Amino acid sequence: MARKTGSHSDITGPKVREAALRLFAEHGFAAVSMRQIAKDVGVQAGALYLYTPDKQTLLFDLLCEHMRAVLDGLAEVEMPSSPVAQLEAFARFHIRFHMERRDAVFISYMELSNLDAANFARLDAMRRDYESALERILITGQEAHEFDVDDTKLTTMAIISMLNGVLTWYRPDGRLSLDRVETIYSDMVGKAVRMARAKRAALVAG
Amino acid sequence: MARKTGSHSDITGPKVREAALRLFAEHGFAAVSMRQIAKDVGVQAGALYLYTPDKQTLLFDLLCEHMRAVLDGLAEVEMPSSPVAQLEAFARFHIRFHMERRDAVFISYMELSNLDAANFARLDAMRRDYESALERILITGQEAHEFDVDDTKLTTMAIISMLNGVLTWYRPDGRLSLDRVETIYSDMVGKAVRMARAKRAALVAG
DNA sequence: GCTTGAAATGAACACTTGTTCAGATACTGT
DNA sequence: ACAGTATCTGAACAAGTGTTCATTTCAAGC
Numbered sequence: 284m285a286r287k288t289g290s291h292s293d294i295t296g297p298k299v300r301e302a303a304l305r306l307f308a309e310h311g312f313a314a315v316s317m318r319q320i321a322k323d324v325g326v327q328a329g330a331l332y333l334y335t336p337d338k339q340t341l342l343f344d345l346l347c348e349h350m351r352a353v354l355d356g357l358a359e360v361e362m363p364s365s366p367v368a369q370l371e372a373f374a375r376f377h378i379r380f381h382m383e384r385r386d387a388v389f390i391s392y393m394e395l396s397n398l399d400a401a402n403f404a405r406l407d408a409m410r411r412d413y414e415s416a417l418e419r420i421l422i423t424g425q426e427a428h429e430f431d432v433d434d435t436k437l438t439t440m441a442i443i444s445m446l447n448g449v450l451t452w453y454r455p456d457g458r459l460s461l462d463r464v465e466t467i468y469s470d471m472v473g474k475a476v477r478m479a480r481a482k483r484a485a486l487v488a489g
Numbered sequence: 490m491a492r493k494t495g496s497h498s499d500i501t502g503p504k505v506r507e508a509a510l511r512l513f514a515e516h517g518f519a520a521v522s523m524r525q526i527a528k529d530v531g532v533q534a535g536a537l538y539l540y541t542p543d544k545q546t547l548l549f550d551l552l553c554e555h556m557r558a559v560l561d562g563l564a565e566v567e568m569p570s571s572p573v574a575q576l577e578a579f580a581r582f583h584i585r586f587h588m589e590r591r592d593a594v595f596i597s598y599m600e601l602s603n604l605d606a607a608n609f610a611r612l613d614a615m616r617r618d619y620e621s622a623l624e625r626i627l628i629t630g631q632e633a634h635e636f637d638v639d640d641t642k643l644t645t646m647a648i649i650s651m652l653n654g655v656l657t658w659y660r661p662d663g664r665l666s667l668d669r670v671e672t673i674y675s676d677m678v679g680k681a682v683r684m685a686r687a688k689r690a691a692l693v694a695g
Numbered sequence: 696g697c698t699t700g701a702a703a704t705g706a707a708c709a710c711t712t713g714t715t716c717a718g719a720t721a722c723t724g725t
Numbered sequence: 726a727c728a729g730t731a732t733c734t735g736a737a738c739a740a741g742t743g744t745t746c747a748t749t750t751c752a753a754g755c
Contacts, residue, residue, distance in 0.1 A: 286721045287721080288722090289721090291722090317713060317714080318711085318712085328714085332714070338713065
């Protein structure tokens with residue numbers, strides 16, 4: 284046997300990436316062998332090297348594609364004018380988007396150490412871009428005296444960690460709908476950063 | 490050569506656990522070989538099996554010991570009477586304790602999938618005990634009309650994720666002291682769950 | 696000082712790892 | 726119908742995997 288009937292790189296290529304993504308997320312990068320990926324695709328291990336130069340690059344490409352999708356997704360969210368509403372929009376987008384791509388997110392937060400320095404740097408830059416978008420919302424709100432944030436950088440990280448936490452426990456068939464989770468979380472985030480009414484009144488008056 | 494001069498199981502044993510903890514945290518369980526651990530300890534791979542029946546048990550023992558330390562640590566925190574102060578005490582304890590044991594926390598949140606079902610269940614029970622302690626604070630505050638929480642279980646998870654996030658970015662030599670980070674985080678947590686003054690007044694009046 | 700047992704070696708086991716490649720097969724364009 | 730190329734196999738490679746064990750060495754108790 285050699286080439287299979289109906290085989291095509293447009294089919295096998297995505298299959299490889301899909302299988303790798305799923306298996307890496309489930310067992311971790313180091314714990315998944317090329318032969319396991321190949322078996323999942325329905326092909327011999329050697330064939331994988333038509334679609335990736337090596338295992339590490341396969342991981343990097345998955346991570347890279349994911350971060351690009353996140354940034355593109357956020358760019359497509361039409362942002363309201365008020366910082367409070369912007370923050371809610373961000374929180375809702377983050378939760379929904381990340382829930383739809385659990386596997387990729389899992390890998391992004393766990394397997395970065397398997398990358399070499401250069402690849403890591405590229406991904407880290409993209410991640411910082413995303414976090415900056417949130418920080419800009421906080422800064423805008425701070426300047427408009429709508430938010431009362433001690434440190435915008437720290438608060439950015441805190442919010443993102445909190446939102447990411449949804450991944451670790453949320454189950455689509457669970458007690459709460461995703462929409463309800465989005466609502467509760469964005470409410471909490473809002474309360475955590477919004478300025479107290481009394482303080483704002485004093486500031487506006489003064 | 491065989492036995493080394495000055496060698497003792499009271500010395501090598503802890504060394505093995507220490508090295509395993511550090512290496513697992515840095516590279517991941519699957520990516521670390523017994524020979525790497527042995528080299529780090531300064532011993533041959535075979536000698537490790539005097540201190541653990543196998544690699545998986547070594548991981549499990551590390552995780553188990555960590556969770557026990559977390560629960561013991563929390564038990565030793567003397568809790569104030571007011572829920573607001575209790576919440577702050579919890580947040581401060583969580584951040585400080587987890588920062589002091591970064592490696593163990595990293596493993597706890599990343600390598601659970603490498604455990605078999607029985608071991609996983611035992612650890613999961615301990616983790617739920619810890620989370621329950623936080624939820625009880627939220628429930629108490631809720632009943633005292635000091636907190637305004639939509640869903641105590643979800644809020645518990647949200648708070649813990651947020652606090653855990655500190656681990657991913659905090660550097661002891663960075664811009665902020667650990668004490669300041671604790672303050673900012675516990676303030677944010679407090680604001681996120683506390684009941685608005687107006688609402689509380691209305692409730693007390695009504 | 697000698698025996699006893701703990702602590703460690705180092706070689707061996709059977710298997711898996713990522714990766715390469717000559718050869719075989721199926722599809723595509725002419 | 727045929728040539729050419731894209732796709733895949735299957736075997737091979739050297740290195741590394743977790744684990745076992747007979748053997749050796751050191752340290753402590755009598």
